[in-house]
Amino acid sequence: MDDFYRDYILDHYRSPRNFGTLEQPDASAEDVNPLCGDQIRVELKLDDGKISDVRFSGKGCAISQASTSMLLESVKGMKLADVAKLPKDAVLENVGIGISPTRMKCAMLGLRVLKSAAIGRLADWPDEE
Amino acid sequence: MTQTLRTDAKVERIIADFPILARPTSRGKRLVYLDSAATSQKPRAVIQALVDYYEQYNANIHRGVYEIAQRATDEYEQARVKLARFIGAKTSEVVWVRNTTEAINLVAYSWGDRHIASGDAILLTELEHHSDLVPWQLLAARTGAELRFIPVDARGIHILDDLDRLLDGCKLVAISHVSNTLGTIAPVETIIPRAHAAGAVVLVDGAQGAPHLPLDVKALDADFYAFSGHKMLGPTGIGCLYGKREILEAMPPFLSGGDMIRKVEYTQTTFADPPRRFEAGTSNIADAIAFGVAIDYLDALGMPWVREHERALTGYALERLATLEARGLAIYGPRDPERSSGVISFNFADIHPHDLASILDTEGICIRAGHHCTMPLMEKSGWAATARASFYIYNTEADVDALYEGLEKAARVFHV
Numbered sequence: 001m002d003d004f005y006r007d008y009i010l011d012h013y014r015s016p017r018n019f020g021t022l023e024q025p026d027a028s029a030e031d032v033n034p035l036c037g038d039q040i041r042v043e044l045k046l047d048d049g050k051i052s053d054v055r056f057s058g059k060g061c062a063i064s065q066a067s068t069s070m071l072l073e074s075v076k077g078m079k080l081a082d083v084a085k086l087p088k089d090a091v092l093e094n095v096g097i098g099i100s101p102t103r104m105k106c107a108m109l110g111l112r113v114l115k116s117a118a119i120g121r122l123a124d125w126p127d128e129e
Numbered sequence: 130m131t132q133t134l135r136t137d138a139k140v141e142r143i144i145a146d147f148p149i150l151a152r153p154t155s156r157g158k159r160l161v162y163l164d165s166a167a168t169s170q171k172p173r174a175v176i177q178a179l180v181d182y183y184e185q186y187n188a189n190i191h192r193g194v195y196e197i198a199q200r201a202t203d204e205y206e207q208a209r210v211k212l213a214r215f216i217g218a219k220t221s222e223v224v225w226v227r228n229t230t231e232a233i234n235l236v237a238y239s240w241g242d243r244h245i246a247s248g249d250a251i252l253l254t255e256l257e258h259h260s261d262l263v264p265w266q267l268l269a270a271r272t273g274a275e276l277r278f279i280p281v282d283a284r285g286i287h288i289l290d291d292l293d294r295l296l297d298g299c300k301l302v303a304i305s306h307v308s309n310t311l312g313t314i315a316p317v318e319t320i321i322p323r324a325h326a327a328g329a330v331v332l333v334d335g336a337q338g339a340p341h342l343p344l345d346v347k348a349l350d351a352d353f354y355a356f357s358g359h360k361m362l363g364p365t366g367i368g369c370l371y372g373k374r375e376i377l378e379a380m381p382p383f384l385s386g387g388d389m390i391r392k393v394e395y396t397q398t399t400f401a402d403p404p405r406r407f408e409a410g411t412s413n414i415a416d417a418i419a420f421g422v423a424i425d426y427l428d429a430l431g432m433p434w435v436r437e438h439e440r441a442l443t444g445y446a447l448e449r450l451a452t453l454e455a456r457g458l459a460i461y462g463p464r465d466p467e468r469s470s471g472v473i474s475f476n477f478a479d480i481h482p483h484d485l486a487s488i489l490d491t492e493g494i495c496i497r498a499g500h501h502c503t504m505p506l507m508e509k510s511g512w513a514a515t516a517r518a519s520f521y522i523y524n525t526e527a528d529v530d531a532l533y534e535g536l537e538k539a540a541r542v543f544h545v
Contacts, residue, residue, distance in 0.1 A: 004487075005484070005488070005543065010543060014479070035499075036499055037499065037500055037513065037514060060481060060513075061481035061482075061483040061484045062480075062481060062484045062543075063483075063484065100490075103483070103487060106483065
């Protein structure tokens with residue numbers, strides 16, 4: 001687990017990308033991780049069914065914040081329908097190996113909230129699909 | 130006071146009584162268990178008592194006339210006698226429940242619904258665990274009563290300046306003996322007589338009190354005292370509600386059914402006397418008996434020794450951890466081990482407590498991270514979460530040193 005906290009993860013934790021809010025977002029969602037209270041809100045700007053801009057806000061552990069920051073870097077230009085189908089590997093490919101089972105919900109929180117924003121209701125936990 | 134815990138032969142013998150402490154983690158590390166405020170480890174004798182019941186005399190109680198049923202009944206009732214003696218109560222004042230939460234709910238429904246009315250006040254403290262808060266919120270919602278709170282200062286110490294005003298019109302005071310989040314020992318000796326003088330009944334949430342402090346409920350003059358077995362070397366699923374005899378006698382049943390009756394007719398029932406009036410259905414027999422064995426274990430150590438051991442260890446830990454303050458360690462709660470009972474809450478630089486707990490876990494160190502079931506206190510204090518280390522009889526200075534080294538490792542991993 002200590003191998004997980006690599007420098008680029010800590011960089012995303014301390015300097016999250018796309019952090020903040022949008023004026024008049026077209027879609028948004030927010031949720032907490034029941035395990036630890038980590039909180040993430042995702043806001044989307046849409047253009048012709050595709051994500052034209054994205055921001056997230058919230059607080060929590062390095063795993064939830066860095067996972068969300070890295071995930072959102074790759075979603076601009078993506079169709080909502082494709083976002084709704086993102087697998088949990090979309091997160092795991094970014095953060096790599098080393099997340100213990102008890103912390104998996106922290107890693108999946110951002111993906112769940114992003115998908116919730118895309119489908120307009122609370123999505124399932126990606127690790128329970 | 131500088132008790133040399135590291136070389137204490139008594140603690141070495143205690144550690145040898147706990148099988149789990151001899152098992153290395155999957156990474157081959159020594160288990161450093163610093164989460165006894167969540168649940169304590171169990172000595173071999175307690176585990177063996179469970180096995181003995183199921184292997185030798187498993188039978189239902191209070192009914193069978195055969196030998197093993199008689200033995201089960203005797204051992205179960207003997208455990209009640211031990212518990213009563215341990216807390217300074219009469220045997221008839223000890224009600225078996227599942228845990229502290231159930232004990233408090235029993236009082237909230239059975240006593241609360243009878244005695245609390247619209248306009249009455251219920252006085253709690255800002256430190257309460259959700260288990261000593263939510264049942265009273267529901268009682269207040271059912272009855273129209275008002276909830277009030279004894280405030281605490283930035284170190285989690287109770288502020289009693291306004292106590293008389295807070296007690297005015299108050300029918301019930303419910304306070305935790307020891308804060309599970311900060312370790313603060315509540316000034317129950319001051320609050321209880323003043324609550325009584327104001328006409329209020331007092332419930333003490335002893336989930337973190339009974340395991341750690343010498344206890345005499347009669348000297349304390351608490352009307353109710355609730356605690357769980359699993360935080361004091363016993364199994365999960367068994368706890369105790371102490372209530373003054375005359376108060377319990379006037380209370381209606383909480384749950385109803387078998388074993389809590391005197392006479393049942395098709396349309397009406399007369400109920401058994403306390404404590405059995407509050408023990409409907411087949412009890413948690415094995416766990417009650419094993420809880421009695423846990424009490425034997427604590428009795429043999431002596432609760433004054435338990436308190437002194439934890440006081441000394443908390444003092445050592447506070448001293449040791451304070452050296453990390455210059456590097457961003459923030460220690461919450463009382464800084465005086467006289468006012469604290471074996472719990473240290475902290476945060477380290479910008480490392481989230483869950484990340485801290487994960488890094489310590491790789492070293493075999495078990496701490497708790499989160500809101501500790503005290504969300505209003507976290508909100509009031511401006512902490513999103515804290516890390517918490519808590520001690521018990523089997524912890525040593527070596528465990529504190531391991532925590533210190535684990536924190537140094539976390540600092541290296543997070544470059545702080």
